[in-house]
Every structure is written in C-alpha cells, then in structure tokens.
Amino acid sequence: MDAVSSLAHPSPTSTYPAQGAGPTALPEGLKFGTSGLRGLVTELVGLPSRAYALGFVRHALSLAPQTRQVLVGRDLRSSSPEISQDCRAAIQHAGLMAVDCGAVPTPALALEAIRRGCPAIMVTGSHIPDDRNGLKFYLPQGEISKADEMAIAAQVALLDDPALENLAQGEIIGDGQAASINAAYIGRYVDVFGSRSLKGRRVAVYQHSSVARDLLVDLLRALGAEVEPVGRAARFIPVDTEAHEPELVAYIAEVALAGRFDAVVSTDGDADRPLVADETGAILRGDVVGLLAAKLLGFQTIVTPVTSGSVIERSGITADVVRTRVGSPFVIAAMEAAALSGKTGIIGFEANGGTLLGSDGIWQGRALSRLPTRDAVLPILAGLLLVAQSGRPLSAIVGDLPVGHAMADRLKDVASAQSQDFLGRLSQDEAFAQTYFDPVGSIRSVDRLDGIRFDLKDGAVVHYRASGNAPELRCYVEAQTKARASDLLAWGLEAARIQLDSKRHLPIQR
Structure with a gap:
C-alpha cells in the first residue's frame, strides 16, 4: 500500500489568504473544505458569492484566456437559486457568458463542462444542513485542485470592485438546459451498460430532496429496472451518506422490507455521494460500494482516503492501493500521480461512496469515459449490475468480501x-x-x-x-x-x- 504524504498538499483547512485582507472585506466563516467552499447562507448570499465567483473566473481566465462562457448549476436547497443568481451576475460582470444550467447533479454539470471545454460553478452545500451552502468549482479538465483553491482565494483577497455590491442580474442564458444536461448524463450510462442490463431488477429510490431524485428514477428505468420512488420531500433534508441518522436507517429498512426490492438507493443533496441498501434494508458502507464499482469494471489501481476501511486491501480485488488525505482534491491529485507513474485502470472513491474515474472503465467492450469528480451513479449501478449478472442478492455479494x-x-x-x-x-x-x-x-x-x-x-x-x-x-x-x-x-x-x-x-x- 502506498501513502500520499500529507506534506505534498495543503490540508483541507489550510490558511489561505484572508478573505478580509483586501479592500473587499468578506466574512471570516467562509472556507474551502474537503470539496469546495462552504459557509452559512448568511455569510454567502450577495457580495461573498459574487466575489468568489469573480475570483474563480479571473483564475480560470489566467489559465485559459480564450474562455467565453461559464456554466452555473445548483442543488435544491432554499438558498441555491439566489446564490446561483449572484454567481451569474459576477460572471457577466467579468464580461463572460453565464449559462444557467438549473438544478442538475454535480457530476452531470462537471461532465457537461468537460464536454464543452469551459469552467463551471455548482451551488451546493452537499449533505450539510439547509442553513449552510457552498460553491464547487470546475475547470475545463475537471474539479479544481488545492493549488487552484489557493489561487482563487488570492484573487478574492485582492478584489477592489465597489460594483460587486449591487450587480444587476443580466439576461438569463441557457434556461431549460437542465433537461439536456441530465439526458446526456443518463445517456453516459445507458450507452455503456445497455437498456436491458437491469431487466428484472426491482429498485426503490429514496428521493428526499436530492437534485437527482427524478434523474435516478429515469436512469434506472432506462436500464430496464422496475423502479418505485419513495420519500419525496417538500423541504431540504441533509442526507449524509457517511454518518447515518437513526431515523434514516429505520426508514430505509422499512422501505426495503415493504417492497421485496433488490436494493434501496439514494444520494446526498447534490448527487455526488451514493446511498445503497441491500434487499434487507442494511445500508452498505461507502467504501464497499466503491469497491463494487472497482470489481465490476476490473480496475487495477484504487485510490482512497485513509478513512476507508481495510477491506480494500483485504478484498484481493487489487494489490495496488494508494491512500490519501480526506477530500476529492487529494484523491484526484493521487490519481493523476498514479497515471503519470504509468499505472493503469485507476479508480478513486471515498468513505462516503463518491466514486471518481481516473481512467476509462471497460464494460463488455464499451468504454465508460473517465470522470475525475465524485459521482453517485456508478457505485449505485455497480451493485445492481453485479446482482443482475450473478442472480444473487446484494447481501450475498457483499458477504463475499472480508468487510469486517x-x-x-x-x-x-x-x-x-x-x-x-x-x-x-x-x-x-x-x-x-x-x-x-x-x-x-x-x-x-x-x-x-x-x-x-x-x-x-x-x-x-x-x-x-x-x-x-x-x-x-x-x-x-x-x-x-x-x-x-x-x-x-x-x-x-x-x-x-x-x-x-x-x-x-x-x-x-x-
């Protein structure tokens, strides 16, 4: 087992240039965490969101001066539309086209940004409560690095632009793009796995307030599964796929036992972390569903944080395991380092189940293209496809692993x-x-x-x-x-x- 040195990257809470250091003073509570900028809604709405969006745009332009448009997506929490509007106003203030992508999953927005070769901002607080929110930033090649975070913070610290206080919202460009972005994301999996790959499987989708609550239903049906949507919420519910609230555990078990399902599946708020329960309602660990994805597609190199269980080394799926600090930027950096060293078949996943592809995955001769950002869909599909292949229940497939x-x-x-x-x-x-x-x-x-x-x-x-x-x-x-x-x-x-x-x-x- 390799280990990525903690000295190689700044920590998720490293001290970046102080937000209030420049003429545009911002709340001290905002900071880059394990994935993106996070803070209280009261600290993010208005000037702070505009400042960070503008800082990101300036950084993106420094890397690619030809940039002409920036995509903006959002989750379903109550503050996301307003923060999205702030980001679009700042992008337009910088002289670029702000494309409103609406409510889309984070990995779907990232995939679209890669396809178009442009930057993107996702307004989401992921799994944290509704009184908090955040921004995730994407360059044309994928999720930003810790070095990019420092560069964005440096740009923000130097801002001196009184116009940011009262920017008018310009023309909305791209209204209705959510449908095409979601369709492309669904097509990514249907094109590879086929429209009959889950025929005969029965799945419950816990919808709650996930931005992928309808997409996940549509995708599973497009793959041939019989799907029952359950638990649709009118308010935002912070579902953490790594630390399960007792009420969530009880609800998932109740759903499973009531319906004779092969699995009950869901995601966190922005759909980059999966939640998968087997046919008995037992919720699987995130590192285990990530491991199932590695098994399904035959990846040879696994990159995962130190918080994932030792089942990864003990499973025998691969002997090449690289351990990192917690956070998708660290996993991405280690995947890139593995590729540069000549390793192949690279997959990354976290203890929360978010799965990243550092290499193309191959399924029956068809390639699932690399996607270096956390994705909830692949690990959800992996368990179901293994059930369909083997005819065995998901609990038995997991039982074959030395899970502990x-x-x-x-x-x-x-x-x-x-x-x-x-x-x-x-x-x-x-x-x-x-x-x-x-x-x-x-x-x-x-x-x-x-x-x-x-x-x-x-x-x-x-x-x-x-x-x-x-x-x-x-x-x-x-x-x-x-x-x-x-x-x-x-x-x-x-x-x-x-x-x-x-x-x-x-x-x-x-």
Whole structure:
C-alpha cells in the first residue's frame, strides 16, 4: 500500500489568504473544505458569492484566456437559486457568458463542462444542513485542485470592485438546459451498460430532496429496472451518506422490507455521494460500494482516503492501493500521480461512496469515459449490475468480501479550533493518548496522515478528524465484530465529548 504524504498538499483547512485582507472585506466563516467552499447562507448570499465567483473566473481566465462562457448549476436547497443568481451576475460582470444550467447533479454539470471545454460553478452545500451552502468549482479538465483553491482565494483577497455590491442580474442564458444536461448524463450510462442490463431488477429510490431524485428514477428505468420512488420531500433534508441518522436507517429498512426490492438507493443533496441498501434494508458502507464499482469494471489501481476501511486491501480485488488525505482534491491529485507513474485502470472513491474515474472503465467492450469528480451513479449501478449478472442478492455479494465492521458518526457544533486542540493533544502527548485509550485497548500504532488514527493491538481502529465541511468532529472505527465496532464508536464519541466539554461550558451535540 502506498501513502500520499500529507506534506505534498495543503490540508483541507489550510490558511489561505484572508478573505478580509483586501479592500473587499468578506466574512471570516467562509472556507474551502474537503470539496469546495462552504459557509452559512448568511455569510454567502450577495457580495461573498459574487466575489468568489469573480475570483474563480479571473483564475480560470489566467489559465485559459480564450474562455467565453461559464456554466452555473445548483442543488435544491432554499438558498441555491439566489446564490446561483449572484454567481451569474459576477460572471457577466467579468464580461463572460453565464449559462444557467438549473438544478442538475454535480457530476452531470462537471461532465457537461468537460464536454464543452469551459469552467463551471455548482451551488451546493452537499449533505450539510439547509442553513449552510457552498460553491464547487470546475475547470475545463475537471474539479479544481488545492493549488487552484489557493489561487482563487488570492484573487478574492485582492478584489477592489465597489460594483460587486449591487450587480444587476443580466439576461438569463441557457434556461431549460437542465433537461439536456441530465439526458446526456443518463445517456453516459445507458450507452455503456445497455437498456436491458437491469431487466428484472426491482429498485426503490429514496428521493428526499436530492437534485437527482427524478434523474435516478429515469436512469434506472432506462436500464430496464422496475423502479418505485419513495420519500419525496417538500423541504431540504441533509442526507449524509457517511454518518447515518437513526431515523434514516429505520426508514430505509422499512422501505426495503415493504417492497421485496433488490436494493434501496439514494444520494446526498447534490448527487455526488451514493446511498445503497441491500434487499434487507442494511445500508452498505461507502467504501464497499466503491469497491463494487472497482470489481465490476476490473480496475487495477484504487485510490482512497485513509478513512476507508481495510477491506480494500483485504478484498484481493487489487494489490495496488494508494491512500490519501480526506477530500476529492487529494484523491484526484493521487490519481493523476498514479497515471503519470504509468499505472493503469485507476479508480478513486471515498468513505462516503463518491466514486471518481481516473481512467476509462471497460464494460463488455464499451468504454465508460473517465470522470475525475465524485459521482453517485456508478457505485449505485455497480451493485445492481453485479446482482443482475450473478442472480444473487446484494447481501450475498457483499458477504463475499472480508468487510469486517466499520462505523462512523460525529459530534456536532465543534469549532475547528476545538477539534484541532483535541487532536493536537492526542497526537503530541503520548501519555495522555494511552490513558485516554485505556478503557478500550492498547495502542499499537498511530497514523497522522489526516487527523489521527489509532490502530489498537486487537486489530481495531479508532480515527478522529475534524470535518472540512462543517463544525464537526468525526469519529471512524473499525473492528472484526459488529459489537466491538459499535462499542468503540459509542465510547469514541463520548470520550471525545467529555474532553471537549471540559474546555467549554456549552454541551456538544451528538
């Protein structure tokens, strides 16, 4: 197993040029996280969105002066239309054409930007609550890098443009493009897998407020499946495909048991993270559905963050596994490095299931083109196609893998500085760390690639890291039995909460 050094890239919370450093002062709460810019809606609407859109456009023009248009898409959260309008106004202010792509999945927008050879901005907060939102940026070749983030922040810090305060919305160009963009995205998979590939399969689609809630239904039907849409929501629901709320787990199980489905599937808000449950309603881990995609298409090189489980190495699907820090930019950078070193058949995925193609995938002689950004559709289809191929239930297919038991959850409302203080003490004070872990085992080794990961002598793992997207401390555990993993997760959250509470007066939420 290779490891990408944490020294090779800035961390997801690296200090970029201060937003308020230039004449155009912006809220301090906005920052680039593991994928894109995130912050409270109140900190993003208006001037801040315009400033970051303009900073991105200037950076894109510095790389490709011939740029003439920028695509703008959005998810279904309540603030996204207004923020999208702010971005389009800034693009037009820069003298470029702002193409309103409407409500489309993030990977569909990225695919369209690659096809047209132009930049794009996706207005989305992904899985975080409706009071927050964000911007994801794409260059013509795909998702931006950490170096691009720093360049955009530098452009924003230098802005001195009073006109940004009150930009009028110009002509809307591209109204109705969502239908064609979604159709092209559906066609990407139907052209490769065929219109009868899922014939005889029965699938429930949990629609909630995913921007792909109708697209996913249409796609599965286009592949021949019988589809039942369930759980369509009138308000935005923040579905996190990595840390499942108890209400979500119970609902998915209820749907599965009521309908004799082969699977229940869904995505997060912008459809770059999948949620897949087997025929019993058991929700599969994101790293497992990513692994199924690698198995389906025969990829030889897997790139994945340190938070994904050790099942990847133990599965035998490939011996070439590259571990990275958490965040799609790190996975993309490692995929590019793998390609430059001569490796082939490169796929990346995260613990949340978002799957990235660093190489074309081959299915029965047809090529699924590379797409270097997180995608929810491929891992969803992978499990269903393996069921269709084998005639076996999804639970049995997953049961063939040495999955073990991995779980994750988080403590909410933990400021980044608090998380860093806690992680710093665990990392630097060996005596404190061992005393801290005494209730659950002895420490065998420590990994500081991203956050701090403790391997215990019985083979179990406890890994803490600060979220790059929200004020949360995340805890990941892995063990050979479900009971051990469950106990470790409960202990890991409570032990961290006690330590954090001792440093402040307000209680930390689960």
